[in-house]
């Protein structure tokens with residue numbers, strides 16, 4: 001199952017710089033493991049925003065929720081999920 005996911009990151013301005021750097025580093029490691037596994041085939045930066053557009057390829061909505069809620073940045077993000085179906089005009 002494919003899902004279009006938009007993530008907007010809102011890190012607190014007063015966040016400790018060491019905590020911020022460590023959280024972002026853990027996020028990078030976690031996301032790269034999911035990308036290598038094939039579950040996160042697209043990850044794009046939205047120009048001019050601390051946001052991304054992603055595509056996840058997972059078995060279920062429960063799996064997607066588990067993956068997203070385990071993101072180290074999850075407490076600092078708003079996430080919008082759009083389920084994708086096959087377009088009837090696709091060749």
Ligand SMILES: O=C(O)C[C@H]1C=CC(=O)O1
Pocket residue numbers: 007009027028029031043050051052073
């Ligand atoms: O930077 C972001 O868009 C948030 C998040 C998604 C992947 C990653 O490494 O960080």
